[in-house]
Amino acid sequence: MITTRFTELFGIEHPVVQGGMQRVSKAELVAAVANAGALGFLSALTQPTPQALTAEIERTRTMTAKPFGVNLTILPSLNPPPYEEYVQAIIDAGIKVVETAGRSPAPFMPAFNAAGVKVIHKCTSVKHAKKAQEVGCAAVIIDGFEAAGHPGEDDIPSLVLLPRAVDELAIPVIACGGFSDGRSLVAALALGADAVSMGTRFLGTEEAPVHANLKQKLLEASELDTQLIFRKFRNTARVFKNAIAVEVAEIEKQAESEFGDVAELVAGKRGAVVLESGDMEHGIWWAGVSAGLIHDIPSVADLVARIVGDAEHIIRQRLAALTI
Missing domain, CATH: 3.20.20.70 (Aldolase class I)
Structure with a gap:
């Protein structure tokens, strides 16, 4: 504990x-x-x-x-x-x-x-x-x-x-x-x-x-599979790197681009379709770089028990063994 x-x-x-x-x-x-x-x-x-x-x-x-x-x-x-x-x-x-x-x-x-x-x-x-x-x-x-x-x-x-x-x-x-x-x-x-x-x-x-397709994308992801968007607009966001996210980032690079130029691409209703339909290229969806550390799709109970159990083991065994 x-x-x-x-x-x-x-x-x-x-x-x-x-x-x-x-x-x-x-x-x-x-x-x-x-x-x-x-x-x-x-x-x-x-x-x-x-x-x-x-x-x-x-x-x-x-x-x-x-x-x-x-x-x-x-x-x-x-x-x-x-x-x-x-x-x-x-x-x-x-x-x-x-x-x-x-x-x-x-x-x-x-x-x-x-x-x-x-x-x-x-x-x-x-x-x-x-x-x-x-x-x-x-x-x-x-x-x-x-x-x-x-x-x-x-x-x-x-x-x-x-x-x-x-x-x-x-x-x-x-x-x-x-x-x-x-x-x-x-x-x-x-x-x-x-x-x-x-x-x-x-x-x-x-x-x-x-949708199961989203979970499969997390399993396949590395730590390189996120995209920063909205940098130009001082509202930086980290999302999963799909075609929409890359397109938004490219539009932002254009000198005269404004938020209105990407607003339809990043609309929440498009993100909702991603979560519900499994069309992973329809809109943006949130993911952090820790996606690169996801290698299975456990139950929540198993995930929490594993995280806490592994942490206790590291503290009691590995770290304790490093002390004199």
């Missing part, structure tokens, strides 16, 4: 987190993570309305009696979703841990605090992590440059960004970006983290609600 500030503060058996993934973090996956003794997050905005989120929370509870949370990603938009209503739905459902990402959760902290909800904010820089601590977050997730999604604009990998954050913060730090197995869990703990958060690795599990 590996016990950290994270496991103690959040009442979780293992220091492993399944981050909120748009269109992926649904009841089947999150319940399996919870039952395995890790912490899983439903994706609030995967649900079209706050009422649908309430129903998904209740559906998850029919599959597990263990703790799980909800991810709320807060992004600038011309037509933003009703964030306040989603927050209230989370609170009314009795959820006690929320993962936020994107903009600061500060506007919603009074409501979460009043309801006894612990907030974990996902950050891509030490500056933002310190701000999250300042506004009252219980913990932060630190996204290294290896991560899928939006890893920030500083290009700092986990090996440096993680201990920098640990040095600056008093609250628990959860490592994200490149973590996928027992070896990387031990590395994160050695760097001062209290847990690891994984997205890409959980995509490659039996319970992940995505």
Whole structure:
């Protein structure tokens, strides 16, 4: 058993987190993570309305009696979703841990605090992590440059960004970006983290609600099979390298290109088709460089047990043997 500030503060058996993934973090996956003794997050905005989120929370509870949370990603938009209503739905459902990402959760902290909800904010820089601590977050997730999604604009990998954050913060730090197995869990703990958060690795599990073709792509992938896009627009994103991702990157190289030139290619509705139909070239889909470390598609229970078991073995056997 590996016990950290994270496991103690959040009442979780293992220091492993399944981050909120748009269109992926649904009841089947999150319940399996919870039952395995890790912490899983439903994706609030995967649900079209706050009422649908309430129903998904209740559906998850029919599959597990263990703790799980909800991810709320807060992004600038011309037509933003009703964030306040989603927050209230989370609170009314009795959820006690929320993962936020994107903009600061500060506007919603009074409501979460009043309801006894612990907030974990996902950050891509030490500056933002310190701000999250300042506004009252219980913990932060630190996204290294290896991560899928939006890893920030500083290009700092986990090996440096993680201990920098640990040095600056008093609250628990959860490592994200490149973590996928027992070896990387031990590395994160050695760097001062209290847990690891994984997205890409959980995509490659039996319970992940995505097409089998996507899981096969992960099995075939190396660490070279991701593509950075949106660099020109200062909104860097790491996705799987397919024809669409490469086309977007090539358009960005054109001197006068604007986001509107790629908007249709990267539309969320096209990504949804990828996950549901298995047409892996129809749109972009998220993947981190840890895809190169995925060699099987286990159940969530087997994956979590293997990660923790391997980490315990490394700590007790290999590392202990290196000391005098």
